Amino acid sequence: MLLDFSPAEWQAIGLSIKVSFVATLFSLPFALSAAYALARWDFIGKQFLNGLVHLPLVLPPVVTGYLLLVVFGTRGPIGGFLQDWSLVFAFRWTGAALAAAIMAFPLMVRAIRLSLEAVDPKLEQAAATLGASRVWIFLTITLPLTVPGILAGTVLGFAKALGEFGATITFVSAIPGQTQTVPSAIYALLQVPGQENAALRLVMVSVVLAMGALLLSEVLARRAIKGMTGA
Amino acid sequence: MSLSISIQHAFADFALDVAFEAPKGLTVLYGRSGSGKSTIINAVSGLIRPHRAKISIDGQVLQDSAAGLFKSAHKRKLGYIFQDSRLFPHLTVARNLDYGARAARRSVDAMQRARVIEMLGIGNLLDRKPSALSGGEKQRVAIGRALLADPQLILADEPLSSLDAARKAEILPYFERVRDETDIPIIYVSHSANEVARLATTVIALENGKVIRKGPALDVLADPTVMPMGVSQVGAVLNVRVKAHHSDGLTELSAGHDSYFLPRLQTDIGVNLRVRLPASDVMLALGRPSGLSALNIVKGRVEAIQNTGASSAIVKVSTSAGFVLARVTQRSVTAMGLDLGVSCFAIVKTVAIASDI
Numbered sequence: 001m002l003l004d005f006s007p008a009e010w011q012a013i014g015l016s017i018k019v020s021f022v023a024t025l026f027s028l029p030f031a032l033s034a035a036y037a038l039a040r041w042d043f044i045g046k047q048f049l050n051g052l053v054h055l056p057l058v059l060p061p062v063v064t065g066y067l068l069l070v071v072f073g074t075r076g077p078i079g080g081f082l083q084d085w086s087l088v089f090a091f092r093w094t095g096a097a098l099a100a101a102i103m104a105f106p107l108m109v110r111a112i113r114l115s116l117e118a119v120d121p122k123l124e125q126a127a128a129t130l131g132a133s134r135v136w137i138f139l140t141i142t143l144p145l146t147v148p149g150i151l152a153g154t155v156l157g158f159a160k161a162l163g164e165f166g167a168t169i170t171f172v173s174a175i176p177g178q179t180q181t182v183p184s185a186i187y188a189l190l191q192v193p194g195q196e197n198a199a200l201r202l203v204m205v206s207v208v209l210a211m212g213a214l215l216l217s218e219v220l221a222r223r224a225i226k227g228m229t230g231a
Numbered sequence: 232m233s234l235s236i237s238i239q240h241a242f243a244d245f246a247l248d249v250a251f252e253a254p255k256g257l258t259v260l261y262g263r264s265g266s267g268k269s270t271i272i273n274a275v276s277g278l279i280r281p282h283r284a285k286i287s288i289d290g291q292v293l294q295d296s297a298a299g300l301f302k303s304a305h306k307r308k309l310g311y312i313f314q315d316s317r318l319f320p321h322l323t324v325a326r327n328l329d330y331g332a333r334a335a336r337r338s339v340d341a342m343q344r345a346r347v348i349e350m351l352g353i354g355n356l357l358d359r360k361p362s363a364l365s366g367g368e369k370q371r372v373a374i375g376r377a378l379l380a381d382p383q384l385i386l387a388d389e390p391l392s393s394l395d396a397a398r399k400a401e402i403l404p405y406f407e408r409v410r411d412e413t414d415i416p417i418i419y420v421s422h423s424a425n426e427v428a429r430l431a432t433t434v435i436a437l438e439n440g441k442v443i444r445k446g447p448a449l450d451v452l453a454d455p456t457v458m459p460m461g462v463s464q465v466g467a468v469l470n471v472r473v474k475a476h477h478s479d480g481l482t483e484l485s486a487g488h489d490s491y492f493l494p495r496l497q498t499d500i501g502v503n504l505r506v507r508l509p510a511s512d513v514m515l516a517l518g519r520p521s522g523l524s525a526l527n528i529v530k531g532r533v534e535a536i537q538n539t540g541a542s543s544a545i546v547k548v549s550t551s552a553g554f555v556l557a558r559v560t561q562r563s564v565t566a567m568g569l570d571l572g573v574s575c576f577a578i579v580k581t582v583a584i585a586s587d588i
Contacts, residue, residue: 122317125278128304129311130380132334140334144321 005201011177012185013205019093019181020161023100024108024154031105031153035112056167057106065170068099072171095172096179100164104157111156115149116142148224155217159210182206234258234288234384234416238274240281247271247281247440256432257410257417259448262459266437268420272386275418276311277304288383305334310377310415312387316369318361324372325357331380344379350408351375367398374405378413385409385417391426406430424464428452428507428585453554455537455545462539466509467556468585473502481526484582487551489529493582505585510545512581513557517567519576527579531555533569548577555579 005013034053038046056064072079072089079089089095119142127137165183168174174184182202189199237250247267260268273279275286277293280301286293294301310331318327328348332339348354351371361369370390377385387406391399407430410417421427427434431448436459444457451457453467471484476495484491484506491506498504519528531548538544544564546557555577559569569575 122313122315123319125304126311126313126317127319127330127334129276129278129307129309129386130331130334130376131305131308132330133305136334140330141319 003201006198008176009185009198009202012180012182012202015093015096015177015179016162016181016183017209019096019100020158022094022097023104023161024158026097027101027105027108027157028150028154031108031112031157032150034105035109035116038109039113039116053109054106056103061103061164061166062170064102065099065167068095068102068167068171072098089172091172091175091179093172093179096164096168096181099167099171100161103164103167104160107160108153108157111153112146112149115146115152118149119145148221151220151224152217155213155220159213162209162213163206182209234275234418235286236271236275237285238271238281239283240270240274242270245440249435249437249440249442251435251442251445253416253418253435254433255414255416257406257419257430258433258435259427259431260418260420260435260437261422261427261431261451262437263422263461265439266459267440268422268437269388271437272388272418272420275384276309276386277302277307308381308383310380310382310385312370312373312377312385312390314389314393316361316373318364318369318372318376320361322360323357324353324359324361324364327361327372327376328357328379330376335381337381339379340381347375347378350412351405365398366394367401370394370398370402371405374402374409378409378415382415385415387417387419389420389422391421391423403429422460424460424466425507425583425585428466428468428505449553453547453556455535455547455556458539458545462543462545462558463511465511465545465556465558466507467554468505468507469553469555471504471506471552473498473500473504475500487553489550489552490527491529491579491582492526493584496584507583507585508555508579509581509583510556510558512579513555514578514580515546515548515557515559515563515567515569516576516578517573520578523578525578525580527582529555529577529579531575531577533571533573533575535571536564536569548575550577 038050069090070076072095074080074083074088074090089098123141124137127141132140163183165187168181169184172179174180174188180188182205186199186202189195233255234253236253238247240247247270249267249271260271262268270279274281274284275293283296284294285297292300293307319330328344329339351374353368353371353375356364356368356372364372391402394402410430419430427448434446434448434451435442436444436451436457438459443459444451444454449468458465469486471486471491473496474483474485474490476482480495481492482496484504529550531550533546534549534554535547536544538561542560544559544561546559546569548555548557557577
């Protein structure tokens with residue numbers, strides 16, 4: 001049967017969702033900080049930071065994956081250090097999440113930065129004259145007005161993380177049950193003759209998940225805008 | 232409560248150098264755009280930091296550049312009413328009103344809140360978002376939000392200039408009520424002669440970053456040498472009292488020993504008003520004119536003559552009710568032999584109601 005998912009396929013789907021969820025969750029605060037710095041501050045090295053943030057978008061994913069392996073591998077400068085704290089990335093699902101997070105990062109920063117830049121600084125000035133401190137202004141004015149952008153960026157990042165393939169397979173390989181996400185499972189199935197049905201099932205799952213994510217982001221953004229302006 | 236201001240700030244294309252005191256009541260910073268009005272108000276608010284400044288309220292220092300003191304905007308306890316109301320779009324009217332109290336982690340004074348909401352007539356708007364308000368309603372909410380921030384000073388930066396005439400007329404009375412019903416000093420930026428005539432207790436006239444005249448509103452407005460908005464906007468302001476409503480549809484106003492007539496007002500007899508007499512609508516005559524359609528003819532004496540431009544002059548005439556300004560030609564001044572102390576009659580074509588006082 002076409003819709004008869006094997007346990008291995010369920011495993012890949014579950015793992016993909018877990019990896020994407022964790023990746024988005026952990027990159028969100030960093031994406032927000034980077035977007036804020038890029039949107040609001042002028043500092044030396046701003047263009048460098050901007051380039052660094054966008055690098056994963058333009059580098060071949062295999063290069064990103066290799067760099068991750070070098071830096072976060074068990075013998076890498078950061079990977080070795082983290083190993084002492086029993087946090088291992090190489091060939092674990094955590095590594096897949098790290099790769100997905102880094103690949104999703106530029107998309108999240110871009111969406112959040114755009115909506116931060118759309119917040120009128122005059123509103124923040126008005127809040128200051130009413131006695132609000134910088135932190136309070138950020139929490140009560142800037143952040144709520146950025147919510148549609150944050151939601152859009154998060155969903156976009158989640159979808160990107162679901163589809164991540166090149167960096168993931170380079171960094172953590174495709175170990176079933178450990179690091180084999182839906183895209184690497186599809187790739188593996190396509191290498192074996194007679195597995196077209198299984199591959200097609202996972203392709204359909206990918207399409208449904210991606211479509212669902214896009215629809216969800218649309219609905220959330222609309223709701224956020226409605227809640228914001230009462231229109 | 233009084234505000235003391237001294238600011239020197241150099242911009243690329245002009246330098247601001249002003250010093251004045253703003254006493255209780257409403258002080259208008261009056262001048263063209265580019266005269267430095269908005270820079271002054273933003274320096275008082277702390278939104279900009281001028282190079283050299285000493286700004287204090289009753290001895291409490293907001294900025295003293297010589298001593299290196301600068302209080303940031305959110306610690307100054309102000310109510311700033313902007314030209315574009317700047318309501319927070321994601322908050323309801325009620326939350327906008329309470330923003331100042333929440334920011335200061337202060338509980339909302341329910342009595343004061345109710346009073347402000349009643350005074351501004353915004354009780355039925357509380358649950359709405361700013362996008363569902365008209366321009367006039369937005370500005371009323373903005374006034375309320377500023378008042379409820381428990382300010383020691385209110386700043387208003389051309390709060391009516393984005394509104395049409397009908398909305399202006401809707402908002403003006405609320406500024407009068409704020410001026411008269413609270414003790415909070417108000418600094419009000421404007422380039423409108425009408426708003427100045429109607430609202431000002433004190434006028435600071437500005438030109439190219441300098442104070443050209445400061446003092447009580449009626450004195451500054453009756454000074455023919457002060458024309459921050461140009462000669463066409465010159466006009467004296469008089470305090471008058473509604474004396475009678477006549478059966479032919481006219482209302483009689485008494486001012487000193489003089490009477491002024493204008494089409495029926497919906498104002499009770501005995502009420503005090505401010506009227507504005509635009510100088511371009513006042514003529515002068517040496518003898519009491521007869522056979523003239525104008526109703527408002529008052530006796531006076533030439534107090535000052537100020538030539539403006541190549542051919543015209545502003546003549547300041549003292550009447551029993553105060554000063555009246557007339558815009559005449561220099562040729563007429565010579566032909567009539569107008570000079571200081573000469574008796575004359577002022578024929579006033581337009582009497583515009585400025586306000587209740």
